[in-house]
Amino acid sequence: MPDGRSAPDRQAVLAGYATARRTFHALLGGATPSDLARPTSGTRWTNQQLLWHMLFGYLVTRVLLVLVRGFGRLPRGASKSFARVLDAGTRPFDVINYLGPCGAVKVFGPRRMGTAFDWITGSLARRLAKESERDLARGMHYPVRWDPFFKDFMTVADLYRYPTRHFDFHQRQLTLGEGG
Helix, strand or coil: CCCCCHHHHHHHHHHHHHHHHHHHHHHHHHCCCHHHCEEEECCEEHHHCCCCCCHHHHHHHHHHHHHHHHHHHCCCHHHHHHHHHHCCCCCHHHHHHHHHHHHHHHHCCCHHHHHHHHHHHHHHHHHHHHHCCCHHHHEECCCCCEEECCEEEEEHHHHHHHHHHHHHHHHHHCCCCCCC
16 A cells, blocks of 8 residues: 555444444434534534435445546556545535535434434445455555545555544534533
């Protein structure tokens, strides 16, 4: 791998998914409607919108895995150019990234979010189990301005780690159970 790290400890990644799944259900299960409607700390979202965004980190990982499989077979310059184009579009991305959870929570209530979280973490776990070491080492360049956890170059192994890091970061911004 370009950064010298070995492939992910699959059990550690799976344990992270399981912990996030338990945490997500506990957060949803313990939240009242007023808790979910409360603003978060450090974002413009409500708790429910941020919970959706945390789920979305896992959902987008599936798309990123598809992209890296394609770009990982091309010369690195192809993904570097693609990442630069995406970085140039950071402002529209930020708007879409903000508005997405605002609309999603109108369709996905807490119960559906919990079901989706179980499905996506299970799907990622099954995919990880099938990955070869060669596949885990494939990588591409990413738009580093889009997410603080995107690095200039990330491997498939890095992508499997990504959603739980994203989840853990945003969990600290929730204000569930803090009173009104």
